[in-house]
Amino acid sequence: MIISIPIIISLSVLLVLALLTPLFSPFFRKVEEEEVSVEDKDLPPVSIVIAEHDCSYYLERTLPRYLSQDYSAGFQVIVVIDQGDTKSEDYLKLMSEQHPHLYYTKLPDSSRYVSRKKLGLTLGMRAAKNEWILIADITCRPSNNDWLHNVARHAEVGKNLVIALTPYEDDAPKYYRFEQLRTALYHLRSAQHGTAFSTNQSVLMLRRSEFFDQKGFYGNLEYARAEFDFLVNKFAKEGKTAIAIEPEARIEQYEPTEEEWTLRRMCSIDALKSMKRAAGFKSKYKTDLWLIHLFNILTLIAAATGGLFMLQSPFVAASGTYPEIQNILKTLNVTQYDGFALTSGAVLLWLINIIERCCIYSGPLEYFDSSLSSISAVIMEWGISLRNAILRIKYIFTDKTVFITHKL
Numbered sequence: 001m002i003i004s005i006p007i008i009i010s011l012s013v014l015l016v017l018a019l020l021t022p023l024f025s026p027f028f029r030k031v032e033e034e035e036v037s038v039e040d041k042d043l044p045p046v047s048i049v050i051a052e053h054d055c056s057y058y059l060e061r062t063l064p065r066y067l068s069q070d071y072s073a074g075f076q077v078i079v080v081i082d083q084g085d086t087k088s089e090d091y092l093k094l095m096s097e098q099h100p101h102l103y104y105t106k107l108p109d110s111s112r113y114v115s116r117k118k119l120g121l122t123l124g125m126r127a128a129k130n131e132w133i134l135i136a137d138i139t140c141r142p143s144n145n146d147w148l149h150n151v152a153r154h155a156e157v158g159k160n161l162v163i164a165l166t167p168y169e170d171d172a173p174k175y176y177r178f179e180q181l182r183t184a185l186y187h188l189r190s191a192q193h194g195t196a197f198s199t200n201q202s203v204l205m206l207r208r209s210e211f212f213d214q215k216g217f218y219g220n221l222e223y224a225r226a227e228f229d230f231l232v233n234k235f236a237k238e239g240k241t242a243i244a245i246e247p248e249a250r251i252e253q254y255e256p257t258e259e260e261w262t263l264r265r266m267c268s269i270d271a272l273k274s275m276k277r278a279a280g281f282k283s284k285y286k287t288d289l290w291l292i293h294l295f296n297i298l299t300l301i302a303a304a305t306g307g308l309f310m311l312q313s314p315f316v317a318a319s320g321t322y323p324e325i326q327n328i329l330k331t332l333n334v335t336q337y338d339g340f341a342l343t344s345g346a347v348l349l350w351l352i353n354i355i356e357r358c359c360i361y362s363g364p365l366e367y368f369d370s371s372l373s374s375i376s377a378v379i380m381e382w383g384i385s386l387r388n389a390i391l392r393i394k395y396i397f398t399d400k401t402v403f404i405t406h407k408l
Helices: 005-024 056-067 086-098 116-127 147-152 174-192 208-213 227-235 258-272 278-312 314-319 323-332 336-368 374-382 384-396
Strands: 046-051 075-082 102-107 132-136 140-142 161-164 203-207 241-244 251-253
Touching: 005 278, 005 336, 046 056, 046 116, 046 147, 056 075, 056 086, 056 140, 075 086, 075 116, 086 102, 102 116, 116 132, 116 208, 116 227, 132 147, 132 208, 132 227, 147 161, 147 203, 161 174, 161 227, 174 241, 174 278, 174 336, 174 374, 174 384, 203 208, 203 227, 227 258, 258 384, 278 336, 278 374, 278 384, 336 374, 374 384
Parallel strands: 046 075, 046 132, 075 102, 161 241
Antiparallel strands: 132 203, 140 251, 161 203
């Protein structure tokens, strides 16, 4: 039985979409380890700055890992705590007696109109004695004593930023890890093949002189969070951002609570409005997702339409069911064979699309997060737009003073 021309055209369109849409995925765009030429004798001394706010629990778990780094060029660790945080201060006093390269300072209570996190980082960087500064969230913990060495060796001449990966610990929900990785691939590629746009990671190296010459966080001081996002967006220059993505340079980030995860995502949404080069990022991100949805919707429509065509089968016709639909299908001059071809073809192409995505995703997932399977990544990716829509609704109905420091 010959299949009608409209069915052949429909399946041809689906075939093109099935094969091409996976190629627009961020997992298809290569992000590779960068070769570095910095030898151990040329490593720069580094100041690690951590601004801690009501997180003494994390401080006691992570600080020893920073202090125990094996780094031949020399480093210091500067911790900024809140005035009156006696628990953290007592702990830091004890640790500073044992580690002379540890320093700490206090953030005054009077800072109302500036993000306390950004002011804390600024105070820490002002106290730093080295040109290269590494800032990190208190919730991040180095996994080995060579971590600083593996990050700092990317601080080459001609570079002004180094972005390191901070994946969530294995106990974190798979969706958190997948979404963070998927978004990171956009940022890492822009850094490796042009001008970095932003980062959703929590470790960043930058030059102290450049930070103060360009007035640090000036231009986004009113935003309570998104400090790493703004720093990359403000200081990134074409070809001058290095990425430290090798396993030895990664640092583990503790699992956030659902509230912390949601707040950080909403802060990023709010900050995106004031960031340079945002249009390019948003267009790529949305195009990739909508191509996935377009293919899935067209495939579902094709399969359902084919099912209607099959209502012309002799058995259905003899039963006298769906007479109105059968009359319409006879008018369109389609047969049950057309319906079978359209439905089975749509299902087959949908499976081909999934298999192609799994093949594309398997390599990056094995490199960045081997605990995530490619099929689970494909399934989670289908739900990103829905989750983003829910998050956007929450953001719309959230009091916007949550995201700014000017609350009077």
